[in-house]
Amino acid sequence: MIGKRFWSLFAVALGGIYFLLPLAGMVDFSMRMKRGEYSFEAYRIVLADPQFQQTFLYSVVLALLTIVLGILLVVPTAYFVRLRLPGLRPVIEFITLLPLVIPPIVIVFGYIRIYNTSSILPLTGTWLGTNLLLLFGYATLALPYMYRSVDTGLRTIDIASLTEAAQSLGAGWARILTVVILPNVFVSVLSGAFLTFAIVIGEYVFAALLNVNSFGPYMVWMGGNRAYEPSALAVVAFAITWACMGLIQLVTRFSKFSTARR
Amino acid sequence: MTTSAASLPAALRPRQLIHWIGVAPFFLFATLFLILPTLNIVIGAFRNPQGQVTLENLGKLLSPSIRSAFWISIELSLLTAALGCLFGFLIAAAITLGDLPRWLRNGIITFSGVASNFAGVPLAFAFIATLGRLGFVTMLLRNWFGINLYGSGFSIVSFLGLALTYLYFQIPLMVLIITPALEGLRREWREAAESLGASGAQYWRMVALPVLWPSLLGTLALLFANAFGAVATAIALTGSSLSIAPIVLFAQIRGDVLNDPHLGYAIAFGMIALTAIANGIYILLRMRAERWVK
Amino acid sequence: MAFLDIHHLEKAFGATRVVKDFNLGIEKGEFVSFLGPSGCGKTTVLRMVAGFETPTSGAIRIDGRDVTGLPANRRKIGMVFQAYALFPNLTVAENIGFGLKVAGEDKASIARRVAEMLELIGLPQLGARYPFQLSGGQQQRVALARALAPRPQVLLLDEPLSALDAKIRISLREEIRRIQQDLGITTIFVTHDQEEALSISDRIVVMHQGIADQVGTPFDIYNRPATRFVAEFVGTLNLVDVDVVEAANGRVRLGEVPVVLNRPLSARAGERISLALRPETVALGRTEGHDVVLAGRIAEVHFLGSVIRIRVTVGGQSLSLDTFNQPDRPPPAVGASVEVSISDRDLLVLAA
Ligand SMILES: Nc1ncnc2c1ncn2[C@@H]1O[C@H](COP(=O)(O)OP(=O)(O)O)[C@@H](O)[C@H]1O
Numbered sequence A: 001m002i003g004k005r006f007w008s009l010f011a012v013a014l015g016g017i018y019f020l021l022p023l024a025g026m027v028d029f030s031m032r033m034k035r036g037e038y039s040f041e042a043y044r045i046v047l048a049d050p051q052f053q054q055t056f057l058y059s060v061v062l063a064l065l066t067i068v069l070g071i072l073l074v075v076p077t078a079y080f081v082r083l084r085l086p087g088l089r090p091v092i093e094f095i096t097l098l099p100l101v102i103p104p105i106v107i108v109f110g111y112i113r114i115y116n117t118s119s120i121l122p123l124t125g126t127w128l129g130t131n132l133l134l135l136f137g138y139a140t141l142a143l144p145y146m147y148r149s150v151d152t153g154l155r156t157i158d159i160a161s162l163t164e165a166a167q168s169l170g171a172g173w174a175r176i177l178t179v180v181i182l183p184n185v186f187v188s189v190l191s192g193a194f195l196t197f198a199i200v201i202g203e204y205v206f207a208a209l210l211n212v213n214s215f216g217p218y219m220v221w222m223g224g225n226r227a228y229e230p231s232a233l234a235v236v237a238f239a240i241t242w243a244c245m246g247l248i249q250l251v252t253r254f255s256k257f258s259t260a261r262r
Numbered sequence B: 001m002t003t004s005a006a007s008l009p010a011a012l013r014p015r016q017l018i019h020w021i022g023v024a025p026f027f028l029f030a031t032l033f034l035i036l037p038t039l040n041i042v043i044g045a046f047r048n049p050q051g052q053v054t055l056e057n058l059g060k061l062l063s064p065s066i067r068s069a070f071w072i073s074i075e076l077s078l079l080t081a082a083l084g085c086l087f088g089f090l091i092a093a094a095i096t097l098g099d100l101p102r103w104l105r106n107g108i109i110t111f112s113g114v115a116s117n118f119a120g121v122p123l124a125f126a127f128i129a130t131l132g133r134l135g136f137v138t139m140l141l142r143n144w145f146g147i148n149l150y151g152s153g154f155s156i157v158s159f160l161g162l163a164l165t166y167l168y169f170q171i172p173l174m175v176l177i178i179t180p181a182l183e184g185l186r187r188e189w190r191e192a193a194e195s196l197g198a199s200g201a202q203y204w205r206m207v208a209l210p211v212l213w214p215s216l217l218g219t220l221a222l223l224f225a226n227a228f229g230a231v232a233t234a235i236a237l238t239g240s241s242l243s244i245a246p247i248v249l250f251a252q253i254r255g256d257v258l259n260d261p262h263l264g265y266a267i268a269f270g271m272i273a274l275t276a277i278a279n280g281i282y283i284l285l286r287m288r289a290e291r292w293v294k
Numbered sequence C: 001m002a003f004l005d006i007h008h009l010e011k012a013f014g015a016t017r018v019v020k021d022f023n024l025g026i027e028k029g030e031f032v033s034f035l036g037p038s039g040c041g042k043t044t045v046l047r048m049v050a051g052f053e054t055p056t057s058g059a060i061r062i063d064g065r066d067v068t069g070l071p072a073n074r075r076k077i078g079m080v081f082q083a084y085a086l087f088p089n090l091t092v093a094e095n096i097g098f099g100l101k102v103a104g105e106d107k108a109s110i111a112r113r114v115a116e117m118l119e120l121i122g123l124p125q126l127g128a129r130y131p132f133q134l135s136g137g138q139q140q141r142v143a144l145a146r147a148l149a150p151r152p153q154v155l156l157l158d159e160p161l162s163a164l165d166a167k168i169r170i171s172l173r174e175e176i177r178r179i180q181q182d183l184g185i186t187t188i189f190v191t192h193d194q195e196e197a198l199s200i201s202d203r204i205v206v207m208h209q210g211i212a213d214q215v216g217t218p219f220d221i222y223n224r225p226a227t228r229f230v231a232e233f234v235g236t237l238n239l240v241d242v243d244v245v246e247a248a249n250g251r252v253r254l255g256e257v258p259v260v261l262n263r264p265l266s267a268r269a270g271e272r273i274s275l276a277l278r279p280e281t282v283a284l285g286r287t288e289g290h291d292v293v294l295a296g297r298i299a300e301v302h303f304l305g306s307v308i309r310i311r312v313t314v315g316g317q318s319l320s321l322d323t324f325n326q327p328d329r330p331p332p333a334v335g336a337s338v339e340v341s342i343s344d345r346d347l348l349v350l351a352a
């Protein structure tokens, strides 16, 4: 028995070294900008950079829009499939798995081919079109996570009864979805949303290939031209990822509280 | 059929219509932004610029430079998927079966959630800061242990460096997927096996691993696809000095190199084909492994 | 010494003592049930015998050999779990053959033994199926066959019938008993169902808060419960308050009626104590051998089919009695005045 515990601790400790060293390295490096002392100089420079502010803000807005689009696409679909169209389930599951299997770079390549300036729908020709395309691309990437979160949420509530109750009170579909279903799966939607945020905020390939100057390409540009600032950016990105995952934990724990009496 | 359809209550049909309208945006979206783009690539790979059907493009995949790019990609993806599975499995086994305190398990799961999503550009920066020429560990090894990492041929901008970096998101992903599967192993199975005289190793070989097999295979395929499509990490880490398939495609799309869109199609098709094959093998093996499930 | 000998067994999880000074000897071929409410420590004792838990103190001997420190896989013990616990990835035949395979037996003899076991549990056709293709009852039979195939020294069953529905529960318990007697295998059967324990055991151990309250044959346990807990847990029971008149030879008064128990009582004269009485020992009207006759009034009549359970109020106390249904004699009406009679020998004096 002691052996089992020892080997487990051993495995975890080895893993700990591998996983913590890069974090240590990143933090260490980000603070070495001034010779001979630790400082937050790199952070100061990065945060004061107008390029940073602009691209970061842009990516945040885009991530939020992605979340909204994702919810609009996924919630009604998952709801109707669960409630009335169970036959579609395998199809939907297949489709929502595809973005995990098809490399993103292939998808964006397809976009460029289909929606270029000489096509029927020349989205890449205009500023708005390009941004829309990027938004759609991110929503596609987020599909697996969004769908799975929402579907899990729907599974834990009795949507059939909720729907019938709402219908008997005279609610229409739009009302049922927004007033009854959405609040009940809100926690799951939030989990999907934070995950989406973490994925989208620093995304590089889509943005770079669609020539959009968002946070991802900005980071790569910094990586190619500066020494210490990239580490500071990495720390910032890591903090954002932590925050998103932490928030997911928080909301799920909160939901366990509030639904414990079921 | 017609009679029964006609005899349906009138209210049912518009209601059903609403269900379909409810799912229509999703399907429209998936068609326009997932399926059509992919199909376009697949079809494009078999057409020449004049629109005729051809295998010429695929033939170009056999040129030495592209073939080697694919090989490196495959090796990298296979290696990191396999090692990710192995190490992820060991960590997951340690936290589920290893008698460790609950907080440690929860902490590792949360961290895995973070690390598996901490991919792309920032991850590359973190590894450069750690194992780069002036990185934290590089300096540590040199100043404290007198080991010259770069003198011994190591570089973060290499196959090995890339593999080390990829493992940073591969291992946690495995931990996240396989932990619930390990927790699904019932204690009674182990006890039944023991009381029947089986050793721990026999239990793992004859019961636990076969039960886990489908999950293991699935994760392997997922990790393979995950590594195969990872472009941002590779570009941020190596620029384009390491020629792997997605980087070649990236350069191709940017128009930096060659500038033959149909070669781009072919490379993209090759990538789809490989991930599809990986998943096909997985599905096949899974069906065989799961004879015993409904 | 008994074949399976449990000697001063103790088990504590942290500060809670779950099993306290548990002693039991089981003869070879004997079928012993552990009976008790959920949480009383039955499973824990069983798991210590199987080798899945280490006793805090005490010893377990099988066939004269101390196995207390022996790992589970070397104890030669067959175990059947409540939730079947068949290996889902193996067919029925592979499940049954598992113990033989890990013991390194050759294919032909495994196949022979598996066929024999399938025959024994009455499922000769199902060897090629997977567990998920079987009903619960069938799965539990296979689990039994799997446990028996390597010819264990002892068979342990932990509430093997609890997950099944009532009909199958009864037929399977009879089958378990038949197989056990055919093979003559020493068996411990854990249950919280008193009827189950009474119907198939050679002896029953009634457990209560980690202690073996009473060990005895079903007949003894039911008719001569040693403690109040045993009496209440096994079967239904009337508690009758009586006033002690004289302790030495057990003279008491039930209401106005004097009763002589012919047993010494620990209570003193003038004290009021409770005696226990099984419903089937109370007769409606006068009966030969029942010397104590009490007047009462019918309070409730429950027609249960072959048995009629009647509640009678006797001098402020309530007595349940069971009579058999007789087609030509309808039960008395509620409110009717009746006489009931009991025999002083049926009154049970219970330790606390
Ligand atoms: N591994 C354990 N850790 C702590 N307490 C336990 C453990 N196993 C059982 N117990 C406690 O021991 C008591 C007896 O359990 P058990 O033997 O399973 O009872 P039974 O089988 O009679 O229902 C219960 O109160 C239970 O909570």
Ligand SMILES: [Mg+2]
Binding pocket: C039, C042, C043, C159
């Ligand atoms: Mg139990």
